Amino acid sequence: MKLKLLALALTTMTLTVSAQNDRWQQRVKYQMNVDFDAIKHQYKGTQKLVYTNNSPDTLQKVFYHLYLNAFQPGSQMDVRSRTISDPDPRVKDRISKLSPSEIGYEKIISLKQNGKPLKYEVVGTILEVTLAEKILPKSQHTFDMEFEAQVPVQIRRTGRNNNEGIDYSMAQWYPKMCEYDYEGWHANPYIAREFYGVWGDFDVKLTLDASYVVAATGYLQNPEKIGHGYSKKEVKHKAGEKLTWHFIAPEVHDFMWAADRDYAHDVVKVDDNLDMHFFYQTDTLVNVWKEMEPLAVRCFKIMNAKFGRYPYKQFSVIQGGDGGMEYAMATLIVGRQNLHGLVSVTVHEAIHSWFQGVLGTNESKYGWMDEGFTTYAQNIVMSELFPSKLDAQRGSTMSYRNLVKSGLEEPLTTHADHFNTNRAYSIASYSKGAVFLNQLEYIVGKDKLESGMKRYFNEWKFKHPNPNDLKRIIEKESGLELDWYWEDFVGTAKTIDYGIKEVVSNAGKTDVVLERTGQMPMPLDVVVSYKDGSQENFYIPLEMMRGEKNEKLYTKTTLLPDWGWTYPEYAFSIERGLTDIERIVIDPSQRMADINPDNNTYPSISRELPRFKAVPVK
Ligand SMILES: [Zn+2]
Numbered sequence: 001m002k003l004k005l006l007a008l009a010l011t012t013m014t015l016t017v018s019a020q021n022d023r024w025q026q027r028v029k030y031q032m033n034v035d036f037d038a039i040k041h042q043y044k045g046t047q048k049l050v051y052t053n054n055s056p057d058t059l060q061k062v063f064y065h066l067y068l069n070a071f072q073p074g075s076q077m078d079v080r081s082r083t084i085s086d087p088d089p090r091v092k093d094r095i096s097k098l099s100p101s102e103i104g105y106e107k108i109i110s111l112k113q114n115g116k117p118l119k120y121e122v123v124g125t126i127l128e129v130t131l132a133e134k135i136l137p138k139s140q141h142t143f144d145m146e147f148e149a150q151v152p153v154q155i156r157r158t159g160r161n162n163n164e165g166i167d168y169s170m171a172q173w174y175p176k177m178c179e180y181d182y183e184g185w186h187a188n189p190y191i192a193r194e195f196y197g198v199w200g201d202f203d204v205k206l207t208l209d210a211s212y213v214v215a216a217t218g219y220l221q222n223p224e225k226i227g228h229g230y231s232k233k234e235v236k237h238k239a240g241e242k243l244t245w246h247f248i249a250p251e252v253h254d255f256m257w258a259a260d261r262d263y264a265h266d267v268v269k270v271d272d273n274l275d276m277h278f279f280y281q282t283d284t285l286v287n288v289w290k291e292m293e294p295l296a297v298r299c300f301k302i303m304n305a306k307f308g309r310y311p312y313k314q315f316s317v318i319q320g321g322d323g324g325m326e327y328a329m330a331t332l333i334v335g336r337q338n339l340h341g342l343v344s345v346t347v348h349e350a351i352h353s354w355f356q357g358v359l360g361t362n363e364s365k366y367g368w369m370d371e372g373f374t375t376y377a378q379n380i381v382m383s384e385l386f387p388s389k390l391d392a393q394r395g396s397t398m399s400y401r402n403l404v405k406s407g408l409e410e411p412l413t414t415h416a417d418h419f420n421t422n423r424a425y426s427i428a429s430y431s432k433g434a435v436f437l438n439q440l441e442y443i444v445g446k447d448k449l450e451s452g453m454k455r456y457f458n459e460w461k462f463k464h465p466n467p468n469d470l471k472r473i474i475e476k477e478s479g480l481e482l483d484w485y486w487e488d489f490v491g492t493a494k495t496i497d498y499g500i501k502e503v504v505s506n507a508g509k510t511d512v513v514l515e516r517t518g519q520m521p522m523p524l525d526v527v528v529s530y531k532d533g534s535q536e537n538f539y540i541p542l543e544m545m546r547g548e549k550n551e552k553l554y555t556k557t558t559l560l561p562d563w564g565w566t567y568p569e570y571a572f573s574i575e576r577g578l579t580d581i582e583r584i585v586i587d588p589s590q591r592m593a594d595i596n597p598d599n600n601t602y603p604s605i606s607r608e609l610p611r612f613k614a615v616p617v618k
Pocket residue numbers: 348349352370371374
């Protein structure tokens with residue numbers, strides 16, 4: 001009987017999981033042929049796009065991104081940068097000053113659907129297309145396009161001739177179908193940041209002068225003809241000769257490439273299933289890049305073990321010369337830095353292969369799920385690579401606290417392009433997003449978060465997970481109800497502030513009164529250190545969690561009754577006398593982002609605590 005019940009429970013669970021994870025998504029298959037003119041910085045391309053509508057909806061229109069059109073005076077990106085109070089110093093008013101030969105553009109020469117010419121309109125960075133034939137559910141249509149484009153002088157991410165002297169950083173360079181998902185079309189104008197794309201396969205042929213070394217998303221199909229570090233034997237090319245590079249990239253949602261005449265190209269094995277390629281300028285950088293390479297390899301090993309196996313056979317770290325940005329199977333990073341800086345940006349961008357590259361969250365809507373989760377994992381990897389440095393997770397918490405104090409904070413649900421300030425976007429997405437996971441680890445326990453994140457990766461890879469999808473995974477993994485955490489910490493700018501209000505001696509015992517002054521409730525670890533060197537954690541679950549974590553972080557844990565969130569105070573008793581007590585601390589692990597930690601300690605201290613070390617569990 002028990003077995004039968006268990007079997008029934010398992011079946012129900014499997015059905016729930018698969019029903020949720022089988023959420024439909026569209027599919028693209030691109031074939032592009034591009035002829036590149038490195039004198040004029042222009043290119044002509046053809047694009048055959050096979051589009052599969054897996055939705056239950058009939059589509060009357062489709063939309064493409066034309067990102068390069070953002071790099072024109074008067075574009076929305078230009079005006080946004082000139083009117084926001086804290087513009088990105090790399091952009092500022094630079095777009096407004098571009099001359100016609102320096103701007104970027106993508107021009108559509110022709111567009112057909114299943115051979116029939118289409119009507120379309122270019123509206124800034126979006127191509128609006130009226131279909132000749134409706135796209136019925138579960139049907140496949142072919143779009144044939146001819147386009148011409150000009151590479152802008154590099155302003156951000158994409159472009160030519162940047163500060164570090166890289167010839168071409170070719171991100172967001174082709175007309176790209178916008179994503180249509182269960183929430184509808186996402187034809188966002190390109191303002192500044194964050195992307196979202198349709199899963200599919202790319203087959204790209206790039207023809208350009210043979211003197212360039214090309215780095216790209218995807219596997220090179222003709223290495224013996226190309227050479228340039230892709231084949232074992234050296235291949236000689238004639239001056240003025242043009243080469244066609246043929247790449248394929250399966251199961252990705254974007255395709256990026258870069259080209260430079262002075263790229264060094266190193267290939268380093270992570271293991272039998274993964275090669276890392278490094279492209280950087282052959283000058284003073286050689287030493288620092290060579291030092292960085294084995295650390296980048298270690299990053300992949302740590303990530304594979306902790307967050308799930310990177311599913312491609314290749315990853316390329318490419319000097320792009322401007323900040324750092326993640327792309328499918330590759331990253332473009334700034335190359336001239338000291339070792340710590342270079343490793344830090346490489347690790348961050350490489351980790352985006354998990355949070356964005358494989359878990360293709362809509363970054364525009366949920367930037368924190370890719371920037372924040374990447375920062376959380378980066379903090380873990382960096383503390384393994386550089387153990388002597390300050391705990392980076394704590395740095396994220398401090399930066400979040402400073403944002404709260406500034407009064408500029410906006411909820412994590414804000415669209416990435418719509419934050420009032422760049423500062424509020426950055427700290428919300430990177431720092432508060434990292435705090436979100438670190439604090440979730442505090443709520444459900446370290447083991448459950450780790451196994452939950454692996455399960456999240458394995459169940460949602462090559463899909464578009466949203467915040468609720470992660471919530472359900474962590475709920476199933478921990479057995480706790482977590483609505484309240486997502487509602488308050490993601491949906492609002494409510495903050496956490498607990499304090500120790502009173503500690504008094506009472507007939508040989510000690511009475512403690514805690515208070516909640518912040519609006520957001522949390523479960524509490526209240527750790528008492530006794531003068532005899534022992535330690536006891538008084539754990540107070542939040543009633544709404546409908547359960548408690550099981551974390552063996554402290555020598556002894558005493559489970560106290562739930563705290564219902566509306567009560568501003570909570571009292572409990574310690575079985576030992578006040579004179580036995582050395583110190584009482586709320587969450588000494590400092591994973592809870594209490595915005596005012598000063599009142600978290602008895603006897604009170606007005607400075608922040610040094611990193612707490614738990615007495616080893618015996
Ligand atoms: Zn990032």
